[in-house]
Amino acid sequence: MAVNHVRRYTLAENLAARPETGLSASTEPALATLSGRALHANHGIPLNLDWIKDVRVNTSAVERRAQTLVTRRTVKKEWQAAWLLRAISCMDLTTLSGDDTHERVRRLCAKARQPIRRDLVTRLGIEELDLKVAAVCVYHNFVETAVRALEGSGIRVAAVSTGFPAGLSPLEERVAEIRRSVDAGAHEIDVVITRAHVFEGKWQALYDEIATFKSACGSAHMKVILGTGDLLTLRNVGRASVVAMMAGADFIKTSTGKEAVNATLPVGLVMTRAIREYAHETGAAVGFKAAGGIRTAKQATEWLSLMKEELGPAWLEAKLFRFGASGMLADIERQLEHHATGRYSADFRHPIA
């Protein structure tokens, strides 16, 4: 992605866009560093149409980078185990099915507190890490259940919102939905955008929609789901990423998990490059969430190395990086057992959620 004009937003401008936060540059703690520069939380900037127009993504070149990135980096042995544990700590353990029940969500929360078997924790010698997933992600109906089940764990509760997954219900309802989830105790709101705005090039409408979501979120973290499988072209993904960040996204997220194609590395590459560009231009750190289609331990390390390579170590932590996954944990558990015992493991040896 290229932004041709030298455009430097000061943190003050960034904050000025959201005066209600009451923060100033001097008091806000650094969230991350990138190329030696301290970054702060994103509060959005005014919509900049030139920037959006200047977004350039060469699909073939991005695909080549995505293909070779995963062959350029690999982790083995204890490093692999450590990376897989890190993947767990960045996981939004998710259930978003039509057949979800309160009990099902409580089971998930129990798994979230104790993602791997106690004996494995001992064998790996990681008691001190007090390993747990980053968040549990559910529909609004189950927010309260999850909040109660996770009380005292430090695990956050994320709610998918705004007419998830299509995002086509009336705006007032979508905004009300966010408020309800926040009121119910959700710490994080995963919102979906109106994909039509992207296809129609209605960047102002997209910006306004996301900005409205942001103010409805209040202090809850907003993850903006772009629905990259629907957007189809990487150029669209790049543009939508920039608009979402300008409108104040805390995270940008690939997919709902319900599209035909979900998180792919080329999409991830375009979004992380957009985050990098935005950080350089505004001094704000925006997180990234890869969601949908990530099922294996191998994919987990691939995504982590993409984050490390493109954005740096700050994006290997839950505050700026998440996996949205339901099946991946099981594969990671088996790999960790293999690491601990030297023998290949089986699914049924690990407690399900």
Next chain:
Amino acid sequence: MSIAEKFVSMEYGPAPEDPREALVWLDTHGRQFGHFINGAWQKPASGQYFDTADPSTGEKLASVAQGTSADISSAVDAARAALDSWKALAPHARARYLYALARQVQKHSRRLAVLETLDNGKPIRESRDIDIPLVARHFYHHAGWAQLLEQEFSGYTACGVVGQVIPWNFPLLMLAWKIAPAIATGNTVVLKPAEYTPLTALAFAEICQEISLPSGVVNIVTGDGSTGEALVKHPGVDKIAFTGSTEVGRAIRKATAQSHKKLSLELGGKSPFIVFEDADLDSAVEGLVDGIWFNQGEVCCAGSRLLMQESIAEPLIAKIRDRMSTLRVGSPLDKAIDIGAIVARVQLERIQRLVDQGVAEGATCWQPALPMPSRGLYFPPTLLSNVHPASIVAQEEIFGPVLAAMTFRTPREAVELANNTVYGLAACVWSESINVALHVAAQLKAGVVWVNSTNLFDASCGFGGYRESGFGREGGREGLFEYLEPAWFKQAPSLRPMKLPAGKAADTQPDSAAPPIDRTVKLYVGGKQARPDSGYSIEVRSPDGRLLGEAPFGNRKDIRNAVEAARKAEAWGKATAHNRAQVLYYIAENLSQRREEIAGRLSAVVGQEHAAAEVSRGIERVFSYAAWADKYDGAVHDPPFRNVTLAMHEPVGTIGIVCPTEAPLLGFLSLVMPAISVGNTVVAIPSEAYPLITGDLYQVFDTSDLPGGVVNIVTGRPAELMKTLAEHDDMDAIWCFTDEASGTSAKLLSVGNLKQVWTNEGRAIDWFDVKQGEGRWFLHHATQVKNIWVPYGE
């Protein structure tokens, strides 16, 4: 460090490839290798061996035989003995052998990859994911060509015994590029791998044994430069194929000049990497990683000159620096490193010396603070900015991980800077506008242009350079021609020198009282008739000694003027093919108009019947090339990913043509017309027997709308004029179709700029025979293939 600590640090940790299997393979050979000659291992005649070592540790890997001329001789003899039956083998049988080679390479792919990395120092990722798969692909692809050879190249035959000398940067891949097309087309091979990296070639020799390739078809002789020299000079070799430095390429051109050895050279480069302001800059940065930081920058086609549009130079440099900071330099066997070891100390020192010199000339040197291995031969990724075109680091090939960055303002200036080099191997163009990208690609003097990509290779696409990056192509249909010759040409008899009239005959008295009006023939330069600089003329006499007239005595300065005029007329190459065809048809029409007077004058030299035939065949020949002008198309290659590779036939440029002495008109037309039909401009030296043909030709050209300067004709002493042409550094090719001595001399004198030389090798060509005197063979020499890679997708 515990797992918990690693959880915090999130370092990559070591990821070593286990070299055991490869080392065991070396052990089974006792860590000592002879030459592979006639299907068996042979001790070196001298009894001498030298060591090959792992550049990342300095540890000895094995000792290999030092080849001498005795070893070369026995290998060439073996190849010669194997030639007839290999050549006579059914294409399908040869196809099966190549297919088996491809399969066997795949079966042993990891051993080959590890050996390559041990011997060369390149990252295992690259040998595993790039080199070895491309090797297998090359044999598969050429198994196909072996199968189709008779149908697709009917009338062509193998060159014979081929001597091949390859470099150390892609040892097995270069072996595949050399051996696959050679044996697919029925040649037999003696290959000398590079001194630093002989091991995979020896492993390949074993593969040849494993698949029972007939003995003598592939012979491998190891050694240093002297071994290569012995191979190049061996009289039993019919063709030399070389990849390596331009300096050695020059020496090979010289060494093979006094022979009929066909020659292809793939030499150095200083390839431009052009980034326009509308490029996807992040992707362009990755392109650089795949370009200059691929294989430690030890790549002949590395994008080593970064040309940035001024408006984006600053952000681009910032992005490049950030990216350089995440490169990992380390043990080549580590699966997660980007830059391995430099092949040898002397190379490492050369890189350092050139960087120092660049800095002394004003460049700013930046290197990221990366952890570097404590031992072994390593050089950090390096960015030189504020480089000016005059700086040594902008001109000379560094062959290391060093990028020289410059800026440009407009597409025109980008092209100008890109072409401001003696090399012409490869180029990259980054722009999201297909108009800009293809417009610039078309103007670059380079054999390969990658649009929004870098260092893509495939067996189906030709690779090779313009200018001092060499000549000939490897890969694709175009690459096969390097190993084939027209069957008739190999059989053609020696040319008997035409006896020029020695003495004078008594001049006959004019028939009538008034003498004929004097007819003064001049030189033809830039579309104008010109008097020779010397102010002298030479007599032209008929075989029986009658004075036919006087021709201008052209000299070096006339050649200089003609070359300048030809260069200025290069717009001809950009005219539409249809337009060129129209001009050629018009030439034929006007020749036809004057057929009788031209034949009448010509008959004094070649006889009436012959003269009439020359004119009528000449008219046909011009028609043929008018027809070809818009039909000698390039191709679209289909490498195995989403991409089109446009193989464009481009004119070679400005060609000097020394026309045959025999057939003064037909010989001239048979060489000059194919050259101009595809867009070259020409400086021609007409037949010494009858240079007066010039007068007839320019009258025809002048009336046929041929733009001035497209064809320039200089008469005089052909052998002397040829020397000036062959030495002229602004000529792209020289075709010499007179005697053998002139051909040899043309080759020797061409080394200044390594222009392409094409001669009749002292053989007689029957210009009246359509099969010999016209067609694709001529057009092939009149063009060079530029492969433009265009990956696409949205």
